Amino acid sequence: MTYNTRITCIAIDDEPRALRLIESYCDRIPSLILLESFNNPIEAYSYLKNNLPDIIFIDINMPEFSGIQLIKNLEKKPLVIFTTAYSKYAVESYSLEAIDYLLKPYDFERFHQAVQKAKKQLSLTSSKTIPRAADGESITVKVDYKSFKIKLQDITYLEAMDNYVKIFTVNKCHIVLRSLKSVLEELPSDQFIQVHKSFVVALSKIDYFMNSRITIGHSEIPVGRVYLNKFRDLLKG
Amino acid sequence: MSSEKNKAELSLLKSQIDPHFLFNSLNSIYYEAIEKTDLAPKAIMSLSNLMRYVLTDAKSEYVSLDQEISYIQGYIELQKLRLPHKTHLNFDLSVDNGEVMIAPLLLIPFIENAFKYGVSSSSDTEINIKLRVEKNHLSFQVRNGIFTNKEADGTQSGLDNVKKRLALIYPGKHDLRINHETNSYQVDLSINL
Numbered sequence: 001m002t003y004n005t006r007i008t009c010i011a012i013d014d015e016p017r018a019l020r021l022i023e024s025y026c027d028r029i030p031s032l033i034l035l036e037s038f039n040n041p042i043e044a045y046s047y048l049k050n051n052l053p054d055i056i057f058i059d060i061n062m063p064e065f066s067g068i069q070l071i072k073n074l075e076k077k078p079l080v081i082f083t084t085a086y087s088k089y090a091v092e093s094y095s096l097e098a099i100d101y102l103l104k105p106y107d108f109e110r111f112h113q114a115v116q117k118a119k120k121q122l123s124l125t126s127s128k129t130i131p132r133a134a135d136g137e138s139i140t141v142k143v144d145y146k147s148f149k150i151k152l153q154d155i156t157y158l159e160a161m162d163n164y165v166k167i168f169t170v171n172k173c174h175i176v177l178r179s180l181k182s183v184l185e186e187l188p189s190d191q192f193i194q195v196h197k198s199f200v201v202a203l204s205k206i207d208y209f210m211n212s213r214i215t216i217g218h219s220e221i222p223v224g225r226v227y228l229n230k231f232r233d234l235l236k237g
Numbered sequence: 238m239s240s241e242k243n244k245a246e247l248s249l250l251k252s253q254i255d256p257h258f259l260f261n262s263l264n265s266i267y268y269e270a271i272e273k274t275d276l277a278p279k280a281i282m283s284l285s286n287l288m289r290y291v292l293t294d295a296k297s298e299y300v301s302l303d304q305e306i307s308y309i310q311g312y313i314e315l316q317k318l319r320l321p322h323k324t325h326l327n328f329d330l331s332v333d334n335g336e337v338m339i340a341p342l343l344l345i346p347f348i349e350n351a352f353k354y355g356v357s358s359s360s361d362t363e364i365n366i367k368l369r370v371e372k373n374h375l376s377f378q379v380r381n382g383i384f385t386n387k388e389a390d391g392t393q394s395g396l397d398n399v400k401k402r403l404a405l406i407y408p409g410k411h412d413l414r415i416n417h418e419t420n421s422y423q424v425d426l427s428i429n430l
Contacts, residue, residue: 014356014358015264015265015320016322017319018265018268020268020272021268021271024268024272040359041358042359061257063354063357064384085257085261086256086260103260104260104261104263105260105264106264
């Protein structure tokens with residue numbers, strides 16, 4: 001599975017349910033890959049000596065080793081998002097240049113907001129060029145008897161409407177006289193997936209998935225029952 | 238006058254619900270609710286009972302032993318929900334008469350401490366709690382290891398408060414021994430109720 005904008009993370013918390021909550025939130029964000037989760041901060045520390053994920057979710061108050069200590073001791077620091085039940089450390093965590101600070105209990109929207117902050121930071125500082133669809137990759141469509149090209153990397157999702165297909169890009173919508181199926185056949189199957197009889201989405205453009213609905217920017221796309229299991233499996237990698 | 242002052246001082250010294258424990262518990266319950274498990278309703282009940290006790294019942298000068306014990310049991314249940322499976326907890330209880338009255342929230346700070354310091358994320362640990370009440374004589378023991386390098390935030394003041402309360406409520410009727418080693422902690426408290 002290749003995503004255009006893939007972000008990796010790990011999670012550290014001594015409480016099993018706190019970790020599982022983060023795992024279930026990560027499952028809803030296809031572009032966020034949870035590499036490992038750790039109950040034990042010491043194991044996490046040795047993992048971080050040899051691996052550098054983009055983001056680290058870390059509880060502050062753990063037995064033996066506080067999250068703050070762990071971060072202070074890291075030579076190469078990922079982006080840090082602290083999770084804690086207790087607000088008295090907020091000031092200190094900001095001095096460690098944490099991206100965000102999640103107070104338990106936090107809901108998915110709040111978690112997603114923190115991830116968006118991190119994404120923004122990554123795109124600002126990233127010297128790594130994010131692999132994208134090669135510039136030449138595009139699809140040629142006819143609109144009002146004129147042919148023109150739409151770059152694959154600009155497409156967010158497609159919607160069938162009677163005999164037409166709406167092709168949505170970040171700031172436009174092209175209406176093409178074709179069937180959804182015929183357009184889908186021209187798209188790379190590892191980047192575009194059908195999630196409903198009338199909808200196809202670009203995997204890399206999904207903001208999140210929740211309650212059988214996909215959010216891309218301001219649009220909500222339903223996931224049909226027939227497609228739900230396959231789509232869930234795909235998200236889990 | 239002095240007894241009024243004592244009352245005011247005593248109410249200030251009473252232990253409160255530790256915010257850390259409260260919000261971590263809520264986070265665990267939140268996860269169970271998202272997953273729609275059977276644990277969520279039970280845990281919400283335990284937490285409600287706990288909060289009601291601390292916010293209302295325990296405002297009285299004395300409560301029955303039964304009330305205090307069910308508070309301790311509820312607290313332990315919630316701690317079990319939070320903790321990794323590496324913690325083994327034994328609570329050995331024998332009370333001849335649950336109607337006997339006791340000042341509330343005297344025992345809990347020692348149990349809170351055991352959970353604060355006696356839990357590890359890497360090694361198996363044991364917390365042993367023993368409570369015996371016979372003919373109005375209470376003996377209470379807590380044994381736990383110490384697995385932390387945290388500065389004792391707030392813990393010391395919690396213990397000092399309990400000592401002050403014991404001195405004010407049970408003067409000459411109690412004996413508290415704390416044996417604090419490098420990696421073990423032992424509390425022995427006896428009270429003539």
